[in-house]
Amino acid sequence: MIKTPRTVTVSRYIQPLREGGSLPALAEADDDFKYVLKFRGAGHGTKALVSELLGGAISRFLGLPVPELVFATLDEAFGRTEADEEIQDLLQFSQGLNLGLHYLQGALTFDAAINECDPLLASKIVWLDAFITNVDRTFRNTNLLIWHKELWLIDHGAAFYFHHAWGDWEKASLTPFQLIKDHVLLPHASKLTEVHEEFTKKLNPEVLRAIVDLIPDDWLVWEGNDQSTEDIKMVYWNFLCNRLKHADIFLKQAQDAR
DSSP states (O other): OOOOOOEEEEEEEEEEOTTSTTOOEEEEETTSOEEEEEOTTSTTHHHHHHHHHHHHHHHHHTTOOOOOEEEEEEOTTTTTTOSOHHHHHHHHHTOEEEEEEEOOTTOEEOOTTTOOOOHHHHHHHHHHHHHTTOOOOBSSOOOEEEETTEEEEOOOTTOOGGGGTTOOHHHHHTOOOGGGGGBTTGGGOTTHHHHHHHHHHHOOHHHHHHHHTTSOGGGSOOTTOOOOHHHHHHHHHHHHHHHHHTHHHHHHHHHHHO
């Protein structure tokens, strides 16, 4: 079952997290939990939020460890007292609905040199990232955390990169995704065939449609694109369905890269 993320209101900006180029932040919401906020006013705008939402929702449906995703509202007055002008501008341009990930306090960055990963879990993560064309899970930037001795996935904002050009979605959906060769967990992913059989049975057009329908309509109002929000959602859905239908293409690429 696909659940719509909860909606919270951001009550306190705590600090920027300058590791990422999009300047996410640690913030507290009106439910008294802390979240890593991804802002609609950042570099890639709402397309990065769409990637984060779709990637996180697909991951959670497949049983992968991803922090809870929430819609996070910034009201009009939020950020006016922020001293840093760059951050103040970001907050002002991010009024409305943003995206938050539950903050894993005390988590450590996964280090491939010292941290191990179970081959089955590694294979699941590699398959997922090949499916959603996530370019950002490399040795340089793993986007994996160790929390309570368990591996957690974060940051899917660089997935679905076809939407930055918004050209031929069908051609993009059939890419073997050659960048999987740089995946930090590929050396451990020895059970890709097993995972492929499991995930292609779990995912189907109905599930993917329910996940795509999670995208807020106002995240799909893009400058220079006059398509309706429903038409844009159909492109994402068709992309995912076609990629799933031809999943053997990116499976083979990953296996060959190993």
